[in-house]
Amino acid sequence: MVTHVSVGLLGLGTVGSGVVRMIEGNREELQHRVGCPVFIEKILVQNVEKERLVSINNEWLTQHPEDVLQNPNIHVVIEVMGGIELAREYITLALQNKKHVITANKDLMALHGAELLQIAHENECDLFYEASVAGGIPIIRSLVDGLASDRITKMMGIVNGTTNYILTKMDKQQRNYEEVLKEAQALGYAEADPTSDVEGIDAARKMAILSTLGFSMHIHLDDVKVSGISKVTQEDLEYARQFGYTLKLIGNAKKDNGKVEISVEPTLLPDSHPLASVHNEYNAVYVYGESVGETMFFGPGAGQLPTATSVVSDLVAVVKNMRLGVNGKSVIAPQFDKQLKEPNEIAGKFFYRLYIKDEAGAFSAITSLFALHDISLEKLIQSPVDHKGVAEVVIVTHGTNKHQDNKVYNLLRDSEVVQEIKSHYRVEGA
Amino acid sequence: MVTHVSVGLLGLGTVGSGVVRMIEGNREELQHRVGCPVFIEKILVQNVEKERLVSINNEWLTQHPEDVLQNPNIHVVIEVMGGIELAREYITLALQNKKHVITANKDLMALHGAELLQIAHENECDLFYEASVAGGIPIIRSLVDGLASDRITKMMGIVNGTTNYILTKMDKQQRNYEEVLKEAQALGYAEADPTSDVEGIDAARKMAILSTLGFSMHIHLDDVKVSGISKVTQEDLEYARQFGYTLKLIGNAKKDNGKVEISVEPTLLPDSHPLASVHNEYNAVYVYGESVGETMFFGPGAGQLPTATSVVSDLVAVVKNMRLGVNGKSVIAPQFDKQLKEPNEIAGKFFYRLYIKDEAGAFSAITSLFALHDISLEKLIQSPVDHKGVAEVVIVTHGTNKHQDNKVYNLLRDSEVVQEIKSHYRVEGA
Numbered sequence: 103m104v105t106h107v108s109v110g111l112l113g114l115g116t117v118g119s120g121v122v123r124m125i126e127g128n129r130e131e132l133q134h135r136v137g138c139p140v141f142i143e144k145i146l147v148q149n150v151e152k153e154r155l156v157s158i159n160n161e162w163l164t165q166h167p168e169d170v171l172q173n174p175n176i177h178v179v180i181e182v183m184g185g186i187e188l189a190r191e192y193i194t195l196a197l198q199n200k201k202h203v204i205t206a207n208k209d210l211m212a213l214h215g216a217e218l219l220q221i222a223h224e225n226e227c228d229l230f231y232e233a234s235v236a237g238g239i240p241i242i243r244s245l246v247d248g249l250a251s252d253r254i255t256k257m258m259g260i261v262n263g264t265t266n267y268i269l270t271k272m273d274k275q276q277r278n279y280e281e282v283l284k285e286a287q288a289l290g291y292a293e294a295d296p297t298s299d300v301e302g303i304d305a306a307r308k309m310a311i312l313s314t315l316g317f318s319m320h321i322h323l324d325d326v327k328v329s330g331i332s333k334v335t336q337e338d339l340e341y342a343r344q345f346g347y348t349l350k351l352i353g354n355a356k357k358d359n360g361k362v363e364i365s366v367e368p369t370l371l372p373d374s375h376p377l378a379s380v381h382n383e384y385n386a387v388y389v390y391g392e393s394v395g396e397t398m399f400f401g402p403g404a405g406q407l408p409t410a411t412s413v414v415s416d417l418v419a420v421v422k423n424m425r426l427g428v429n430g431k432s433v434i435a436p437q438f439d440k441q442l443k444e445p446n447e448i449a450g451k452f453f454y455r456l457y458i459k460d461e462a463g464a465f466s467a468i469t470s471l472f473a474l475h476d477i478s479l480e481k482l483i484q485s486p487v488d489h490k491g492v493a494e495v496v497i498v499t500h501g502t503n504k505h506q507d508n509k510v511y512n513l514l515r516d517s518e519v520v521q522e523i524k525s526h527y528r529v530e531g532a
Numbered sequence: 533m534v535t536h537v538s539v540g541l542l543g544l545g546t547v548g549s550g551v552v553r554m555i556e557g558n559r560e561e562l563q564h565r566v567g568c569p570v571f572i573e574k575i576l577v578q579n580v581e582k583e584r585l586v587s588i589n590n591e592w593l594t595q596h597p598e599d600v601l602q603n604p605n606i607h608v609v610i611e612v613m614g615g616i617e618l619a620r621e622y623i624t625l626a627l628q629n630k631k632h633v634i635t636a637n638k639d640l641m642a643l644h645g646a647e648l649l650q651i652a653h654e655n656e657c658d659l660f661y662e663a664s665v666a667g668g669i670p671i672i673r674s675l676v677d678g679l680a681s682d683r684i685t686k687m688m689g690i691v692n693g694t695t696n697y698i699l700t701k702m703d704k705q706q707r708n709y710e711e712v713l714k715e716a717q718a719l720g721y722a723e724a725d726p727t728s729d730v731e732g733i734d735a736a737r738k739m740a741i742l743s744t745l746g747f748s749m750h751i752h753l754d755d756v757k758v759s760g761i762s763k764v765t766q767e768d769l770e771y772a773r774q775f776g777y778t779l780k781l782i783g784n785a786k787k788d789n790g791k792v793e794i795s796v797e798p799t800l801l802p803d804s805h806p807l808a809s810v811h812n813e814y815n816a817v818y819v820y821g822e823s824v825g826e827t828m829f830f831g832p833g834a835g836q837l838p839t840a841t842s843v844v845s846d847l848v849a850v851v852k853n854m855r856l857g858v859n860g861k862s863v864i865a866p867q868f869d870k871q872l873k874e875p876n877e878i879a880g881k882f883f884y885r886l887y888i889k890d891e892a893g894a895f896s897a898i899t900s901l902f903a904l905h906d907i908s909l910e911k912l913i914q915s916p917v918d919h920k921g922v923a924e925v926v927i928v929t930h931g932t933n934k935h936q937d938n939k940v941y942n943l944l945r946d947s948e949v950v951q952e953i954k955s956h957y958r959v960e961g962a
Contacts, residue, residue: 124681134867135680238824240678248670250565251844379809393837394668401827411824414681426858437564
């Protein structure tokens, strides 16, 4: 008989403070939902003396991990400290000590999720991680439960708020990348070292987690092809607009005939696509299922309370399971062996922005390269550039595959009439 | 030990056929998800001789309800026959015979949901109804589990595909209501008698279900104020566009200080609102939680396979519960007593389109009525009309409350200078 539940936290940063606020502030509702009171027992911090932004009981604080991990009073451990190796060690210890674990740590789950879920299973413990993908959006639960009956064949996500904020401001205010990045850093939307966000690594971790669940196939971070937004220019955004597209950093996961492709890359979306109107720091995940068709889940991708909402909703699920005596039963091992598509199986349309020599025959040399590889062109603009003797050519191809496109890319790069390939992006649609 | 699960269906219309297709077509995935095979045992139909559009085993069909409801081999009954009284009787019998029930029947759940959930609880059976709201969108699960930790204060839904289709076509193609309704009927998007859809009754049923769950308060269908779209004109849509709004039929549920308002009515949404870009037959539910902030769940609101996806996802949940021995434990009684807002507690902005006498002082008589009731105006247009001596005045107010607005409405209706109040809608925002 579960009469109460005691929680230990690892970390009391932004998300940890939000979790404390929600558990304390929504006490009555929480008790009504789960059927018994929920208490905070201990919180592991680096410095118990540090001033806190959230109102806490000083007896909760400890600098000793064992006060949480080996505390016999604690039923559930919430890991919100971040980082990889230490978090992995602590979560492993907590599970081995038969404590259920909730984590918001996407880096950890993308790299070691399968291993940790296995340890949880062996110890008959829950390990939930809704907050690790898309902050406040209950996307993991929607994939695992809500769409449980369907065959998911496509997921596209705007799963990094920082890059979506930067691209939105660049696009709507015609400002350049460096300027908007600085603003995002000043506002706290981007880290001092923004590499993980702007180069797409953070989004890739989330796509590894989503595609493992959605495709029931163990996808590793290394399986995700990644490119970021740091090279995106105002010109790219303007041409995209002119052609009826919106440029977004898209996590793209597709399954065809049992084989998958997963990438994170700047992508031109048709303006009519549900993801094209997801702006600023918001996240959204578009999911296509064979039976359900198009669905989309939209919400805040980060932030203290949105992320805490997902953590505490996981806590509700853990406590319900405790009261029913069914913890550790919800993980389903991947059904399928991983099969990645070859480049010639990856269908797509592509956007090129080229600087070419402004001389007779140059333009036709370019277009004939595409024609020779059976790639027809959907849109094409040529305009003079300020630089002397240089013309700009912008192309959106019709549907082809990545193998053909790679060949054309390499030939363009080596062509005598091409001065530079300024941009090369994926285009969604058709 | 659950070694297999047998299912009985009540009804084999559009959704029932979709359920059969999914159970048969996704057999292996389904078995992997739930850990045991799932079989169809019996299907109650009106005429076993009728030709079917889905491939079925003739031994499944029966015209005798007891072959499903009292069949000792059947564990789960799926009700997809529709209607109210007979469905209520059958579901009650099934539950009393200890069979878990899944239903897609919003009419029934909006009217008798509380009673049926109580019967399910007493019989330790599951009663799930994800498909009753917004077809393929897992919105019930998102409210109950995904946002379980948050205080939901606002839900706005486009929860009727027929009316959203009609309004989209009227708006984008500048066609009138009657013409688009006929087209929708020809395409099967609207019923021969479209009353329930176009007058907002169907949407009201869904809002009663959603607000009961989201606000943890028993909301009855009668608590929902309803008006439909049959009076919406091309002029309304044009003025909305001109003012930067999109007119949609919105189910609106708000909670402030423990009191709620629930309505279904044509509403002008700012173009930047996430619901404003939900077009055609699609549905979406916008949910605002105190902690999570803005979220939105988008997808197909109807259709054979989308609806079947929700039904079969419910089936996955029932079978998982069976294997864990925890059926009938998931219902949470409403936490709060129902308290409805008084009109003076319902904040809002309002849109008026008036025909007034084109004479000196008329215009100022109108605007002074608003001023006298402390309602300031955000937008105002006056233009001549073809009719002799008549001018058209279109107004969007700033924020006020329903009590003040009712007073102004009545005074305008009775005013000597007002020939007719052509339109009067709610405006979202501010």
